[in-house]
Amino acid sequence: MLTEPNAKPRPLTDTSPPLAIEAKGLVKRFDDTLAVDGVDISVPEGAIYGILGPNGAGKTTTLRMLLGIIDPDEGVRRIFGHERPHEIARLIGYLPEERGLYPAMKCDEAIGFLGALRGLPVEEGKRRGREMMEAHGLGHAIDRQIRQLSKGMAQTVQLLGSLVHKPKLVVLDEPFSGLDAINQGKLEGMIRELADDGTTVIFSTHVIHHAERLCDDVAIIAGGKVPYAGSVDAARDRIPAQVRLETANGEGEWRSALPDDARHDAKAHGGHFWYFPVPESGIEALLKRLIEGGAGILSLSIERAGLHDAFVEIAGEAAARALDEDAAGDLA
Amino acid sequence: MSDNASRLPLWRAALVMARRDFRAILFSKAFLFFLLGPIFFGAISATAGALGAKAAESSDPPKLAVALSDAENAAFAKAHENLAEAVGLPAIVTVPDSDRRDAAELLADKSDNFGAVLTGSLETPQLTGTEERIARWQGEVALLSAQALGGSSAELPDVNLSPTRTSVATIRSAQTATATGAITLLFLLTMLLAGMVLSNLVEEKANKIIEILAAAIPMEAVFYGKLFAMLAVSFVGIAVWGGIALLVLTLGSAALGPIPEPAVGWPLFVILFVTYFATAYLLIGSIFLTIGSMAPTVRDVQTLSMPATILQLAVFFLATYSLSDPGSAAEIFAVLFPVSSPYAMVARAAQSPVLWTHAAALAWQLLWVAIFVRTGSGLFRKLVMKSGAGGGHTKPRFLFGRKARS
Numbered sequence: 149m150l151t152e153p154n155a156k157p158r159p160l161t162d163t164s165p166p167l168a169i170e171a172k173g174l175v176k177r178f179d180d181t182l183a184v185d186g187v188d189i190s191v192p193e194g195a196i197y198g199i200l201g202p203n204g205a206g207k208t209t210t211l212r213m214l215l216g217i218i219d220p221d222e223g224v225r226r227i228f229g230h231e232r233p234h235e236i237a238r239l240i241g242y243l244p245e246e247r248g249l250y251p252a253m254k255c256d257e258a259i260g261f262l263g264a265l266r267g268l269p270v271e272e273g274k275r276r277g278r279e280m281m282e283a284h285g286l287g288h289a290i291d292r293q294i295r296q297l298s299k300g301m302a303q304t305v306q307l308l309g310s311l312v313h314k315p316k317l318v319v320l321d322e323p324f325s326g327l328d329a330i331n332q333g334k335l336e337g338m339i340r341e342l343a344d345d346g347t348t349v350i351f352s353t354h355v356i357h358h359a360e361r362l363c364d365d366v367a368i369i370a371g372g373k374v375p376y377a378g379s380v381d382a383a384r385d386r387i388p389a390q391v392r393l394e395t396a397n398g399e400g401e402w403r404s405a406l407p408d409d410a411r412h413d414a415k416a417h418g419g420h421f422w423y424f425p426v427p428e429s430g431i432e433a434l435l436k437r438l439i440e441g442g443a444g445i446l447s448l449s450i451e452r453a454g455l456h457d458a459f460v461e462i463a464g465e466a467a468a469r470a471l472d473e474d475a476a477g478d479l480a
Numbered sequence: 481m482s483d484n485a486s487r488l489p490l491w492r493a494a495l496v497m498a499r500r501d502f503r504a505i506l507f508s509k510a511f512l513f514f515l516l517g518p519i520f521f522g523a524i525s526a527t528a529g530a531l532g533a534k535a536a537e538s539s540d541p542p543k544l545a546v547a548l549s550d551a552e553n554a555a556f557a558k559a560h561e562n563l564a565e566a567v568g569l570p571a572i573v574t575v576p577d578s579d580r581r582d583a584a585e586l587l588a589d590k591s592d593n594f595g596a597v598l599t600g601s602l603e604t605p606q607l608t609g610t611e612e613r614i615a616r617w618q619g620e621v622a623l624l625s626a627q628a629l630g631g632s633s634a635e636l637p638d639v640n641l642s643p644t645r646t647s648v649a650t651i652r653s654a655q656t657a658t659a660t661g662a663i664t665l666l667f668l669l670t671m672l673l674a675g676m677v678l679s680n681l682v683e684e685k686a687n688k689i690i691e692i693l694a695a696a697i698p699m700e701a702v703f704y705g706k707l708f709a710m711l712a713v714s715f716v717g718i719a720v721w722g723g724i725a726l727l728v729l730t731l732g733s734a735a736l737g738p739i740p741e742p743a744v745g746w747p748l749f750v751i752l753f754v755t756y757f758a759t760a761y762l763l764i765g766s767i768f769l770t771i772g773s774m775a776p777t778v779r780d781v782q783t784l785s786m787p788a789t790i791l792q793l794a795v796f797f798l799a800t801y802s803l804s805d806p807g808s809a810a811e812i813f814a815v816l817f818p819v820s821s822p823y824a825m826v827a828r829a830a831q832s833p834v835l836w837t838h839a840a841a842l843a844w845q846l847l848w849v850a851i852f853v854r855t856g857s858g859l860f861r862k863l864v865m866k867s868g869a870g871g872g873h874t875k876p877r878f879l880f881g882r883k884a885r886s
Binding site (some may be wrong): 216236240249264463 | 487488508669690
């Protein structure tokens with residue numbers, strides 16, 4: 149384990165993208181509960197990285213360890229090569245899952261204060277805060293106290309406060325939680341803008357769509373373990389592409405062309421849907437047999453597996469069910 | 481980017497925190513309450529001071545110096561002996577001819593606690609002392625003089641009264657009152673401030689700010705910032721009330737008459753009081769802040785802070801008890817025990833002119849302040865994020881366990 153707080157120099161021959169975050173074997177116990185069990189994460193600089201998992205999977209604990217809020221019992225974490233995150237606090241912006249601001253503060257003061265915690269002079273932080281609020285359509289609320297804002301507005305102010313010092317790394321814990329669809333869309337836009345400017349963004353979520361739409365890489369976490377960490381594409385490619393076939397007929401000779409485990413959905417209007425992996429013999433041979441067998445093809449498409457399918461494959465049915473329930477809970 | 485550019489130094493991080501807290505408290509209703517507090521405290525301190533003075537009189541009552549001729553001294557003493565059991569009389573000390581001194585000189589002699597001096601003769605007694613004292617003893621002196629002359633109590637001689645501004649007895653009484661009042665004020669101020677710093681931290685946890693702070697700056701900086709912000713707030717309060725007191729004393733000095741000085745003199749006493757207040761607050765404040773780091777709710781704070789409040793009360797009673805007996809084992813223990821030391825020493829400043837003990841005591845207290853603040857901040861760092869910070873929907877476990885978060 150490294151003890152030197154200074155950045156670890158990269159070998160001259162190393163051509164891989166530099167890492168904003170590197171964690172190896174992170175373990176955290178709370179009494180008898182193993183909250184995080186040997187997490188490995190590598191986040192390249194400039195990437196949008198998602199930590200995807202149901203509530204209680206260890207997402208917040210992992211992020212807290214990465215930020216130095218709590219220390220791991222085992223393992224090493226490095227942020228921009230530093231083992232002590234507080235050493236480079238000015239480079240990091242953080243939005244915790246539990247949002248919190250001083251209720252009596254005015255918005256620009258709150259943003260100025262959050263910037264000051266990261267080394268930005270208060271007045272400069274307030275000035276930038278006012279500009280940012282104007283840019284995000286909150287100019288009318290600059291002089292309002294936090295207690296006078298709606299939940300969504302307060303959350304936006306806190307997010308702006310975590311960005312006011314122009315961090316190189318932004319850590320967002322469940323950033324979409326509590327936002328309506330419009331504000332979720334705005335937040336996705338902000339995250340993309342940050343990445344376009346070269347900022348590394350890591351966020352945790354239990355909503356697959358956000359991760360799928362935004363992330364270059366994801367870590368799938370369940371039960372404190374990370375069974376998969378890598379690109380979203382690679383995760384999806386773990387499952388073969390699926391054929392989605394719609395036929396007018398339900399039975400016939402053509403059925404022998406389908407694999408035995410093809411999933412079947414009968415539709416009310418009489419159509420039939422079939423789902424199965426692309427056969428090894430190829431799609432042309434399949435088409436020929438379907439036509440000759442009189443399937444009555446209404447439509448046929450080859451669909452790449454989604455991140456949800458990959459999650460089911462990687463983390464298991466139970467974790468996927470928990471994830472879906474958490475996401476549904478957000479909408480309720 | 482270099483390390484220095486990427487990290488806020490501890491003192492600057494603490495300053496950011498202190499500035500926020502200072503402004504927030506200064507413009508809050510709590511500060512108004514704090515400003516009004518001394519009115520109540522003043523009343524309580526004055527009452528306590530008066531009670532302390534009475535206690536001091538009971539433990540070492542002022543005596544009447546009898547400076548007549550040797551023969552009349554003997555007669556007066558005999559009369560005192562005869563009547564003492566039947567009538568409540570002040571204790572007397574006869575001053576022989578050989579040790580004859582001016583009445584003012586006798587009153588100023590600190591080796592005896594003379595409240596008044598009887599001179600002249602039994603036929604024409606003259607009583608010298610503070611106005612209040614000689615008015616109170618006039619009747620007893622007349623009675624004793626008549627008895628000493630062998631006459632009936634119906635023919636009492638006229639006692640000439642010669643009022644003076646002070647006496648050793650009144651100075652002692654005033655100094656004891658000052659000591660008791662100062663201890664009470666110190667106790668009430670530190671208790672209020674410690675409570676405020678505790679509430680401030682609990683409110684912060686309720687507002688869920690603590691995790692943002694913990695992610696951005698070292699928790700020690702939060703601890704130091706909070707502790708010193710409250711101290712700065714208290715200095716504003718002290719400056720306001722000190723200014724008002726100074727104004728009143730300056731404008732009303734003629735009406736108020738001479739105010740008996742504490743043993744070290746008023747200017748030094750004020751400086752020492754403020755210094756001891758600072759050390760007393762830092763000692764108890766660091767304890768309360770550490771307690772606050774363990775407690776997620778106001779209810780838990782009340783439960784957890786109970787032992788510290790009891791400790792504060794015990795310290796207050798110890799210091800109050802020991803001030804009437806300087807040099808006793810209890811007083812020396814109060815001086816040496818870190819938490820009670822500021823209280824015991826502020827009492828000494830009122831009662832004893834010796835200064836080196838203050839230098840030694842302040843060094844001792846500052847050493848303990850450093851130990852307490854360092855230990856407190858270390859525990860604060862360990863505990864504050866393990867007591868449900870940011871939580872709320874789950875019952876946090878503190879002291880005996882930690883709660884896992886997702």
